[in-house]
Amino acid sequence: MALIKIEKLSKTYNKGSNKIFALRNINIDIEEGEFVSIVGKSGSGKSTLLNILGGIDTNAEGNVIYNGDNILEMNEKQLSHYRKYTVGMIFQSFNLIPWRTAIDNVKLPLMFSEFPRSLRETRACELLYNMGLNKRALHYPSELSGGEAQRVAIARALANKPKIILADEPTGNLDTATSFEIMSLLQMFNQKHNITIIMVTHDKDTAYRVSHKTVLLSDGEIIKTTIKE
Amino acid sequence: MKPYDIISLSLNNLTQNKFRTFLAILGVTIGIGSLSSMISIGQGITNNITNTLISNDIFTGLNVSTKDDDYSKYGNLGNYLYSEESLPINDSIVSVIEQIPQVTTVFPEIIKFAEISFNGKSIKSNVKSVPAIMGKFKPFSNMAHGHFYKSDKENSVVLSKAALYKFGYIIEGDNDFGKSKNIKVLPADSIIGKDIHIITKIFDYNKYNPNSASNAEIPIIHDTTTLTITGIVQQSPLSAGLLSVGIFLPSNTCENLHAIDLKDVFNIINDKPVNYENYKSLYVKVLNYKDLKIVKSKIEDMGFVVFSVGDKLEDIEKIFNIIDILLAAIGTIAILVSIFGIINTMLMSIYERRKEIGIMKAIGATKRQIKLIFYIESSIIGFIGGIFGVLFGCVASGGASAIAGEQIGNLLTPGSNFFDFNWKLAVASIIFATIITIIASIYPSRKAAKIDPLIALRRE
Numbered sequence A: 001m002a003l004i005k006i007e008k009l010s011k012t013y014n015k016g017s018n019k020i021f022a023l024r025n026i027n028i029d030i031e032e033g034e035f036v037s038i039v040g041k042s043g044s045g046k047s048t049l050l051n052i053l054g055g056i057d058t059n060a061e062g063n064v065i066y067n068g069d070n071i072l073e074m075n076e077k078q079l080s081h082y083r084k085y086t087v088g089m090i091f092q093s094f095n096l097i098p099w100r101t102a103i104d105n106v107k108l109p110l111m112f113s114e115f116p117r118s119l120r121e122t123r124a125c126e127l128l129y130n131m132g133l134n135k136r137a138l139h140y141p142s143e144l145s146g147g148e149a150q151r152v153a154i155a156r157a158l159a160n161k162p163k164i165i166l167a168d169e170p171t172g173n174l175d176t177a178t179s180f181e182i183m184s185l186l187q188m189f190n191q192k193h194n195i196t197i198i199m200v201t202h203d204k205d206t207a208y209r210v211s212h213k214t215v216l217l218s219d220g221e222i223i224k225t226t227i228k229e
Numbered sequence B: 001m002k003p004y005d006i007i008s009l010s011l012n013n014l015t016q017n018k019f020r021t022f023l024a025i026l027g028v029t030i031g032i033g034s035l036s037s038m039i040s041i042g043q044g045i046t047n048n049i050t051n052t053l054i055s056n057d058i059f060t061g062l063n064v065s066t067k068d069d070d071y072s073k074y075g076n077l078g079n080y081l082y083s084e085e086s087l088p089i090n091d092s093i094v095s096v097i098e099q100i101p102q103v104t105t106v107f108p109e110i111i112k113f114a115e116i117s118f119n120g121k122s123i124k125s126n127v128k129s130v131p132a133i134m135g136k137f138k139p140f141s142n143m144a145h146g147h148f149y150k151s152d153k154e155n156s157v158v159l160s161k162a163a164l165y166k167f168g169y170i171i172e173g174d175n176d177f178g179k180s181k182n183i184k185v186l187p188a189d190s191i192i193g194k195d196i197h198i199i200t201k202i203f204d205y206n207k208y209n210p211n212s213a214s215n216a217e218i219p220i221i222h223d224t225t226t227l228t229i230t231g232i233v234q235q236s237p238l239s240a241g242l243l244s245v246g247i248f249l250p251s252n253t254c255e256n257l258h259a260i261d262l263k264d265v266f267n268i269i270n271d272k273p274v275n276y277e278n279y280k281s282l283y284v285k286v287l288n289y290k291d292l293k294i295v296k297s298k299i300e301d302m303g304f305v306v307f308s309v310g311d312k313l314e315d316i317e318k319i320f321n322i323i324d325i326l327l328a329a330i331g332t333i334a335i336l337v338s339i340f341g342i343i344n345t346m347l348m349s350i351y352e353r354r355k356e357i358g359i360m361k362a363i364g365a366t367k368r369q370i371k372l373i374f375y376i377e378s379s380i381i382g383f384i385g386g387i388f389g390v391l392f393g394c395v396a397s398g399g400a401s402a403i404a405g406e407q408i409g410n411l412l413t414p415g416s417n418f419f420d421f422n423w424k425l426a427v428a429s430i431i432f433a434t435i436i437t438i439i440a441s442i443y444p445s446r447k448a449a450k451i452d453p454l455i456a457l458r459r460e
Ligand SMILES: Nc1ncnc2c1ncn2[C@@H]1O[C@H](COP(=O)(O)OP(=O)(O)OP(=O)(O)O)[C@@H](O)[C@H]1O
Pocket: A013, A014, A015, A020, A021, A022, A040, A041, A042, A043, A044, A045, A046, A047, A048, A049, A202
């Protein structure tokens, strides 16, 4: 059974009299442990789809079934639970809180969850260590390089041990070498820890190289799904 | 999320923009400071004036006289002196009035005219009989110096400061009266224990000739009584009633003074009976000034004329209420201003931090958690602002009291404050500050909790 089943998912924006079809009749099955990439031109609906999967946009038609529940129909409480424990999000612009140190940023999702306070420090250190950032724990985001900031963001996304990582152009602001590092990290977590990864990118080559399944979007529609053997 | 975490997140937010936090706290400080000082001053004025009035006996004392002694009814002394139909006030009336439950003490008002000499100086004045039991009540219960006499038979006397002033003395360290060349300053203990001579005039019946011409001199004998000063009574210019005569004698001692009573003299001259059993007036003391009206009407129903200044107390209380309302209104406006200040500060800070809030929601913070962070944040502002507000209010009302004290302090009980900033007011102010800031943050917190992570995370 699929981990996430996307059925007939559509989203339209009404801008005055004209309708923008951000997503049209999307159907995807995402299996546990899969690395899925979503590619497409700018404005094709990639971010829209990822935000729906992340439970931060529920204003859409169709079904997104996780664990038997349609996340589009969840209430506030269920949604925050889903955002906390099921998915971890990574953004192109990192979205770290600038006045919290690296380790405090990683601790933040642990504060909102039931994670015991006494183990919080250890957990955050361990995550940063795994990202090779143990020397950067007390740095503020402004004191980190782009690659380091994104690794802090990954650590934060992993804090509550989510099943799924949702990454929206995680390497969009990084140079090739750093992008490669981040990709390797994501791959490592996918392979070693069986974390499902859904990644938006405009870099088709990387997408085909790292993912099991690559979905090509155009004008909100899937025009091609490539599955690696 | 544990309380510790909420507090740490809130503190984190507060220390983010220190200047804004400072302004928010300042707003609460000024609001609470104004409100608490207004309340403190209101309470202070009320207590002060009420205490002054009560301690000066105006509001617990009644004067009972017969209908014929009602000056207003007759308009001239002649009618008063010759009136026929006296309703007698005698010991049986005293005991009837004593039976009224709200009454604590009743005694006949005996005033005698005498020449009094002290330290070589003499004045002409009335002396008044006040029973020793009055020592339980203000103003005699807290004398300025010395003590009130213990028994009605003592050869003692208590003086008011005004009486001393008439002799030309001011007590050392006393600012109630202006100093001048003719006035001497004496230490209190040089007055207490000193003797005073009361020289009374007695009508000499033996030498009185009913047939002599009406312009003939009335035959008189002088009689001297020596008494010891035991105390000096606290007194303010507002004093009336009891203190209007500033020389007080134990009842028996006063009774034993042989003095002419003008009315008796006229009665004798005109061949009318002199009734020594009857009193001209009674002094009635009620325990609580609130009972004054009831007691007054009860005695009036018995057919006497009752006079009391205390009737006006209700009006005075109304004035206090108006003062309190005015002060509270000023304080409330200050509080409203600080509430709007807090709402504004919170909304601004939420607007500035909408992205951060969006991130927190995207990583799993619930609406409740976001709201709690802001509630705690504002209650910290309220609590700290409340503490500073109390300090500010205390200093402000203390200062105002000092200034007011300089202006009108002499009118009231010396050394009195015009503010009453007690710990209850302080605690209530801090709690109130915390509660109002939480109330002020209801709307901003809800707004924060409703922030859509989608919009907050969008690239600018
Ligand atoms: N709030 C909005 N209101 C109206 N239209 C919107 C809104 N958000 C997105 N859209 C439209 O929806 C479509 C899909 O947008 P989306 O952000 O998903 O594209 P994308 O594939 O992520 O593009 P990019 O690669 O540039 O990030 C676009 O045509 C966009 O203009």
